[in-house]
Amino acid sequence: MKYIQIQGVDKKISRLFMGTGDLRKLEDPQRIMLDAYIQAGGNAFDTAHQYRGKELVLGQWLAETGLREQLVILTxxxxxxxxxxxxxxxxxxxxxxxxxxxxxLGTDYVDLYALHRDDPTVEVGPIIEELNEHLQARTIRAIGASNWSHKRIQEANEYAASRNLTGFSFNSPNLSLAKPLEARWAGAISADEAACEWHVKNQLPLLAWSAQAGGFFSGNFSPDNRTDEEMVRVYYSDNNWERYRRAVKLAEEKGVTPIQIALAYVLYQPFPTCAIIGPRNPEEFYSSIESMNLELSPREVEWLDLKVEDIQ
Structure with a gap:
């Protein structure tokens, strides 16, 4: 496992976050998955107040295992x-x-706390001040934004700096090799080129949700297969199919799969990144581990993203 640091959290944070979107009951398949993640060195979990019942199941598992202090919880x-x-x-x-x-969750603090959506009509000041109260109370160790534009994050951090408060120390938008044509869900934000340039400049860690673009690179989709309406609406474009073709080509050269190339793309950005993953079985999880350990050159990352015409 590879790790990063986020300001405010005194633990190293695994670059693969385990998502809890499919965590329903602590039955054998899910226990096996959680055990495999811990055994591989993973220590970071992504959940949310809005994920119906997921925090309760994660909290039950934390209580049973006694691992809370070793883990990083993002809600x-x-x-x-x-x-x-x-x-x-x-x-x-x-x-x-x-x-x-x-x-x-059965805990008195979370390591990472993010606002799940934004309301641009609300001034950033009262929001930052409220979050700082919880930082001071130690119920939160670090604050961030999920589905905020980089401009709003910049505004919030400038407000914090001007008043000697703590600003956002991470961002959690969508980032993937396949670029969405429109928001997958209402209010969802994807990191576009301008946002990525901002992250390069500021080196603010980005925790990418839907890092594998909902399985776009799995081989289960094709331009002629339009049965998945959401996938067609969000990802079906000529440029994304060209990205898919390039991922297939590079995967063949490296002896891996296109979806592993797509995940490695997220992890090889020129700023700190983590990927939130949702494997359905241990095989998919170990595939993600292999993706993390792949090596992509900056030129290969640019080529996958259609920024250059050849790898050399």
Missing amino acids: KGAHHDDGSPGPRVNPQAIRKDLKESLER
């Missing part, structure tokens, strides 16, 4: 579709969601 709050209709990016929603998340 998220203030999602628009959680609790009451309409935008909820406000101090009251943050306070409510964090309290309930801590209760569900």
